[in-house]
Amino acid sequence: MKSFLMLRPLAAALVALSLTACDSTPRERQEVVRQEARRLDTVADRAAAKLRVAGRRAARFDSASRARTRQPLNEAAASTFGGQLLGRYSAIEQLTPTTIEPAFVQFMQQVRARHRDWTQRDWDYATAISRQLNAQFRAIRLDIKGRDELHIRALQTEFTALETRRDVKDLGDAIKEK
Structure with a gap:
């Protein structure tokens, strides 16, 4: 579901581009695509950063859990x-x-x-x-x-x-x- 939501801006841009394709030049359409690609890159970068943080926290949890279980009861x-x-x-x-x-x-x-x-x-x-x-x-x-x-x-x-x-x-x- 989240991947679909991440693609919505791209889909909106493609629809807008196809609707205005007759009223714009190829250079103008190319600029719209660049802007949307930058926006998608930003969204992807934020998601990757969140995943990195979650991965680090999970690794710390796993490390603490292993250390705890190594301690004798x-x-x-x-x-x-x-x-x-x-x-x-x-x-x-x-x-x-x-x-x-x-x-x-x-x-x-x-x-x-x-x-x-x-x-x-x-x-x-x-x-x-x-x-x-x-x-x-x-x-x-x-x-x-x-x-x-x-x-x-x-x-x-x-x-x-x-x-x-x-x-x-x-x-x-x-x-x-x-």
Whole structure:
């Protein structure tokens, strides 16, 4: 849509040029085309400048995100966070085929209730917990009922969607002009 809007001045110039072509000389028409080309160049230059700025901001966001994820998680904070999200299911390695589905349900209930207030670092902790749950799920998957496995897969997908939505929002905020 934006590319169409950028072409509107050129289209208007071509229409004006064709309407006045009979009443003007080739040199006059050539000057009108030059003026419109300069105007389009200016529009293109402004758009390119905005893209460069957005690209730099996105690169800074990506760099900060990578630096943050390279920092190890605090074990005590991870344990506390896990206790808050998993409640009585916080001993992930002890989950069984009958308790893993309720653990995922508990986890996602807490994620849904709390995710709007989380920082990126909070998401790092939640992701670490999710990975541990997923590892335990993979370890006992062959003994889980099909119905429970489908529900767990849906919950895993929901977590990924919430996390991705937050990443996209934060990237969008980082790119926006201030």
